[in-house]
Amino acid sequence: MAQDSANQAQTAATPAEATTRNGREIYESFREGLAEPECEPGGVSPRWRQHFATAPKRLAVDDDLLPLFGYVVDALRQAHLPTEFALIPFVESGYRPGARSPAGPAGLWQMIAITARNHEVPMRSGYDGRLSPVDSTTAAVRYLKTLHGMFAGDWRLTVMAYNAGEYRVMGALKRSGQVARSAKPEQLVGLSDITQAYVRKLHALSCLMEQADDREEWLRQLDRPVPRLQAVTLPAEIKRLDQWAARTGEDSGQLVRLNPVYADGIGTRPARLLAISAPATPVDAVASAEPAAASTAPAAASRKHTVKRGESASTIARRYDVRVADLMQRNGLGARAVLKPGQLLVIDAHDAPGNRVPSEAGSP
Structure with missing residues (x-):
């Protein structure tokens, strides 16, 4: 069911009149989905508040980041998961779909290859699905849904398990004499400082958006039309992202930044990417159309x-x-x-x- 919900969020065609939305709608959806929306004065780690101080500004002004953040928030809301999880790509990749680490992790969610394969991210010659925000977000939401259920709906244990692995967190609970439904994550023994800090990082990010010194100006910057990204299955005749850009009027540079898995061409099918515009004619209908009808499709293309x-x-x-x-x-x-x-x-x-x-x- 979780997988179906995530897929529906990513594959449902968006009506033309809803291809943009106000940036503040994205933020409000994020706020409404938080498991821990309250930010007590002094309750946020000064270290991580300083570390992520520029993140809210980037969210407001980066033409790629806010639409992508909205896409991830939508997928999490559809799966009924806390939107604290939408902050994981800030920590992991700075919300860059093409991010690569020398240690091996790649993509928006910085998965290592074995984790990606274990969670059904396509990995084959010429195609690294970790660099597809569609494939990687589908897998991350599915994995987070599993962890969230495994740890009694505690978002803090869930993100610790995302960082360290579920078996390490289960072992820490056992060693600490705790159970998930009443756990005190900050008191778990046997976990690394990095894993312990993961919760503090996400909470600091969330509170920065709530308590920014220039919050009113920040909200004004969010108050603008923002493209609503969707997962689009490309017609077979589209071989490069610039061809799709020419057909839809989207920015080819942005398409490459959002979909680095196709930066060198589209050689694998079906090809799904993040875009603003869906095909004017359903792909299945194009494939089954009579030759005469198919020849008229380019003239009617949106x-x-x-x-x-x-x-x-x-x-x-x-x-x-x-x-x-x-x-x-x-x-x-x-x-x-x-x-x-x-x-x-x-x-x-x-x-x-x-x-x-x-x-x-x-x-x-």
Whole structure:
């Protein structure tokens, strides 16, 4: 059931009108899912508060991090798990899907190869699923769900087991004369300082978001449209991420950063990646379509573009070879409207809100 919930969170197609959401919605969802939302004055480790001091700022301003954080929070909420677990990638990889450690761990969740294989992350020649945030997050949520049940729903024991392994934590409970449902994790004996500190790190991160000195400014920075990432299964004809970017209007550089497993091309099938836009036509329908119908699919393909900092209507229109007036009209915007970073624009007339907009004479 846990696996089904996680998969549903990652594979459900998101309606076009919901491809963005406000950044504060992501934060509120995170806050609502915390097992330990209270932050007592002086109750946070000064060491880890200082260590992670810049994390809230990065979350607010990094164009990759906040959408990815939202994706992980969604997967955890769907699996009914504490959202403290969404902070694990901060500790493990700094929320970088392509992170690699000289010691061997890789990816967003910094799994070692044997752990990845044990938890059904695809690992084969030319494909390291640890570098896929889709594969690795599915596995991490499944593993955390198992640990959470094993340790009586105690989030602290769960993250300690994620760090050290469930058998070490079970052994520590036994040596300490404790049981999971009434455990005092800080009093467990036989665990490393790193494992003991894991809980303090996550709690410090959570409280930093609640008690930041510039909290009001931080909340204002979150208050913007943020792409809602989803797991997309690519059509067979897509061989490179830049082809998908050209079809959907997404940023190819961001697609590579979010999906480093496909940085050198898409050679394995099925190919699932994190993206904003889903295929205009279901993949199964494309595969079974008559040749004549399939030949018309590219003309009907959805093209959308997420506005980035510094972009204007004219630069976006030039990129897609459309007129500025048509672009603004198709998105229900006035000629003098100011575009905002994170705003999703439809490029083609057949995707415009409401109904089709006939092309004017001389327009593409």
